[in-house]
Amino acid sequence: MxxxxxxxxxxxxxxxxxxxxxxxxxxxxxxxxxxxxxxxxxxxxxxxxxxxxxxxxxxxxxxxxxxxxxxxxxxxxxxxxxxxxxxxxxxxxxxxxxxxxxxxxxxxxxxxxxxxxxxxxxxxxxxxxxxxxxxxxxxxxxxxxxxxxxxxxxxxxxxxxxxxxxxxxxxxxxLHKGVYQPDPDKSEQWNRGAYLVEGLAHCAACHTPRNRLGAERTDAEYAGAMIESWLAPALTAANPAPMPWTQDELFAYLRTGATALHGSAAGAMSDVVHAGLAKVPDADVRAIAVYFADIDGSASRAASADAALAKAMAFEHRDMHDDIAAGANLYVAACASCHYNSGASPLPARPGLALNSALTGPDPSNLIHVILDGIGRDDGMPVLFMPGFAGALSDADIATLAAWLRRTRTDQPEWKDLQATVGRIRSHQG
Ligand code: HEC
Ligand code: HEC
Ligand code: HEC
Structure with a gap:
């Protein structure tokens, strides 16, 4: 039997x-x-x-x-x-x-x-x-x-x-075979953006989390995902940046690689902008911006944008010398000369850290990458660059600094296991 x-x-x-x-x-x-x-x-x-x-x-x-x-x-x-x-x-x-x-x-x-x-x-x-x-x-x-x-x-x-x-x-x-089918309820420009984004530009390949079999999760489109130890942030209403990604912000970021309100495209995103989209005409980049500005619902956040900006700038203006934490000392020594901005408006050449999803996001990896490696002349804004601190700061220093920045420049919960994450990212860079 x-x-x-x-x-x-x-x-x-x-x-x-x-x-x-x-x-x-x-x-x-x-x-x-x-x-x-x-x-x-x-x-x-x-x-x-x-x-x-x-x-x-x-x-x-x-x-x-x-x-x-x-x-x-x-x-x-x-x-x-x-x-x-x-x-x-x-x-x-x-x-x-x-x-x-x-x-x-x-x-x-x-x-x-x-x-x-x-x-x-x-x-x-x-x-x-x-x-x-x-x-x-x-x-x-x-x-x-x-x-x-x-x-x-x-x-x-x-x-x-x-x-x-x-x-x-x-x-x-x-695999859902078949060419893009336009949505008749949306504008021609939106459909052009959707055709590019869902097809050739494959933005979801990095920004959508995957299931156990390595396929994009259809229930979490553009919800943000880890990709080769970077966080590709959510491109939905759940995006962690304090300022909404409006159509104009998206266009400027995808066209130039940086904006004063959101910071720079680093890591794999730098290639997407400078090696890839750089070849694409303005009209198509605009169409992509139209598509994502619809997905992220930025229009509904427009009313609160001024308040969000004022709050972030207030974080930037904290008097560092009143704070005796070790993180404050590291910030003053290593970062403030380029990042401190005592004015009321953000400046492109002095990126406001409180405005950046590297600080406000759910995962510290992007901040750690940027501190270790800096941002090259070919990334983010052309010509401007930030030096890397891999040689100057220990894992413990970077963990202390990241924790302090998170505490003083955002109202988000603290990051766990920072020092181990710094060590992991540093060793992966070889
Ligand atoms: C995210 C990474 C990635 C991107 C972007 C990408 N490819 Fe590839 N491509 C691969 C990999 C990996 C393979 C090999 C797959 C395999 O061996 O099964 C491949 C294989 C191919 C092949 C099959 C070649 C062969 O000898 O079997 C063609 C054709 C191709 N790619 C064309 C393109 C074109 C055209 C583009 C841009 C429109 C593109 N790829 C963009 C990763 C990529
Ligand atoms: C190869 C992976 C990859 C692809 C493909 C990709 N991205 Fe990204 N994207 C990233 C990573 C990683 C970051 C974080 C970069 C940083 O912090 O500087 C990012 C950041 C962004 C941001 C900034 C989000 C924020 O809150 O700071 C926007 C907007 C964005 N991507 C849009 C797009 C669009 C639109 C496409 C398709 C045209 C796309 N991305 C394709 C990896 C990717
Ligand atoms: C020599 C000037 C300089 C110093 C020192 C410096 N930065 Fe930067 N930083 C910049 C510039 C310039 C940019 C924007 C680069 C670009 O877009 O090309 C930047 C960008 C950033 C970003 C934004 C990354 C993104 O994805 O948008 C973060 C976060 C950051 N710096 C953190 C720090 C921290 C933390 C320190 C201290 C350890 C520091 N920086 C020290 C000049 C500097």
């Missing part, structure tokens, strides 16, 4: 495995002769370059200081490291032999030319929304890049997560 049961169970398992492989099976698409660059119209290539900026393809496919689009960037997936691939038109190691149909299938369905399943570290769950004419332009752009020889690196994923065919199961659950 038990034997029969076991055989029955084994049969089910075998059927399940066969089922997955049947589900996963995709035909290889025939290889082509790499098309001549001259076969693509210049205007289409130029349009593709803009779209590649919106999709920020470079931040995942170009290593820092490396050759453009040759791949090899290691992405932490939470399950292991997945390496991006060479998407230059090299015939042997890149996508030179990929037809437009194969390229489109990769972006829309996450399937490679040879029929194998791609991992969702490649955000095809967003790229599936991209329209065919835009895929065509992207194809023209990538097929006219410099072909580079670069073999794919071996992923560091444990078995069975490294089995590509199993991705078919993930897709069945989490």
């Amino acid at each position: 038990i034997k029969r049961l076991l055989i029955g169970l084994l049969g089910l398992v075998v059927l399940g495995v066969i089922g997955i492989f049947v589900l996963a099976w995709r035909s290889a698409l025939p290889p082509i002769e790499p098309p001549a660059a001259s076969s693509f119209p210049d205007a289409l290539i130029a349009q593709g370059e803009v779209l590649a900026g919106a999709g920020n393809c470079a931040s995942c496919h170009t290593q820092p200081g490396g050759q453009a689009y040759a791949g090899g960037v290691g992405l932490e997936s939470g399950f292991g490291t997945i390496f991006s691939t060479n998407i230059t038109p090299d015939a042997d190691t890149g996508i030179g032999r990929w037809s437009e149909q194969a390229f489109a299938r990769a972006l829309h369905e996450g399937v490679a030319r040879d029929g194998s399943q791609l991992f969702p570290a490649f955000p095809f769950d967003h790229f599936t929304k991209v329209r065919d004419e835009d895929i065509k332009a992207l194809y023209a752009f990538f097929m006219t890049r410099q072909p580079l020889k670069a073999e794919a690196k071996q992923n560091a994923l444990p078995f069975p997560l490294n089995v590509r065919a199993l991705q078919a199961g993930w897709k069945l659950l989490f």
Whole structure:
């Protein structure tokens, strides 16, 4: 009896495995002769370059200081490291032999030319929304890049997560195939923003928390998430910045990388702004701002904005010399020369710390990153920079300073385990 049961169970398992492989099976698409660059119209290539900026393809496919689009960037997936691939038109190691149909299938369905399943570290769950004419332009752009020889690196994923065919199961659950469908109740500008944000720009890939299987949680869209030890803050009404993210604030931040009322784009967000959106025309950045200003309900907070600003500036004006805490001493010695502002209005070049989500957010990681590494000339505001304090301040100093800033510049609950978090972030930076 038990034997029969076991055989029955084994049969089910075998059927399940066969089922997955049947589900996963995709035909290889025939290889082509790499098309001549001259076969693509210049205007289409130029349009593709803009779209590649919106999709920020470079931040995942170009290593820092490396050759453009040759791949090899290691992405932490939470399950292991997945390496991006060479998407230059090299015939042997890149996508030179990929037809437009194969390229489109990769972006829309996450399937490679040879029929194998791609991992969702490649955000095809967003790229599936991209329209065919835009895929065509992207194809023209990538097929006219410099072909580079670069073999794919071996992923560091444990078995069975490294089995590509199993991705078919993930897709069945989490991939909603199909191009973006406009919402007829919203304006054309809003729909343009939504098309870019939900599709190519994949803002949710960092700003939406993921479930245990690594898929974005549909019940918590843009609710904020940790990404490679940074907090990508909520972009909903739950955003922790004291000042509302109005359409104009969003536009200025996404266009320039910093605003006086909200501070700078650092970490991965700096790439999104300076490497990606920098290629995108004003009208499209404006459309993205329109979309998020609707999602975050900033209009309903406009009435209380003046009071929020006055409160934050009052925090800034605390007389530091009356405070004998060790954190105050560290602030005066290390930060006040650049950040103290005795005026009533925030100044772009002296970022108001009480206005910054790095201080008011639920997690101290962004503040710690900025104190350790500073902000480079290419991040945040162009030209202006902040030095890093990794060499000058110990983990305990940074924890003390962060705790003091949190206590004196916000009315939020204290952060726990600060010193351990500083140590963890410092060691990850290598
Ligand atoms: C968040 C990181 C990320 C972004 C952004 C990204 N990619 Fe990728 N891409 C990857 C990773 C990782 C892989 C490899 C997946 C795998 O091996 O299963 C990949 C694979 C691909 C492939 C399949 C190549 C092959 O040889 O199998 C193509 C084509 C591709 N990406 C094109 C693009 C384009 C075009 C853009 C911009 C519109 C883009 N990617 C943006 C991470 C990214
Ligand atoms: C690769 C990950 C990533 C992607 C993609 C991404 N972001 Fe971010 N974003 C971050 C991180 C990390 C921060 C925190 C940066 C900092 O504190 O300087 C951030 C910060 C922000 C902020 C500031 C929030 C605050 O309260 O300080 C806004 C606004 C924002 N992102 C909008 C967007 C939009 C719009 C998109 C899509 C066009 C996008 N992000 C795509 C990672 C990302
Ligand atoms: C030499 C001047 C200087 C010093 C010293 C300095 N900062 Fe900054 N800080 C800046 C500038 C400038 C920016 C904005 C940089 C940009 O946008 O490019 C900035 C930005 C910041 C931000 C905003 C980050 C964001 O994501 O918006 C924080 C937080 C911050 N500094 C904290 C500190 C702390 C804490 C100290 C003391 C340990 C300190 N700074 C010392 C000049 C300085």
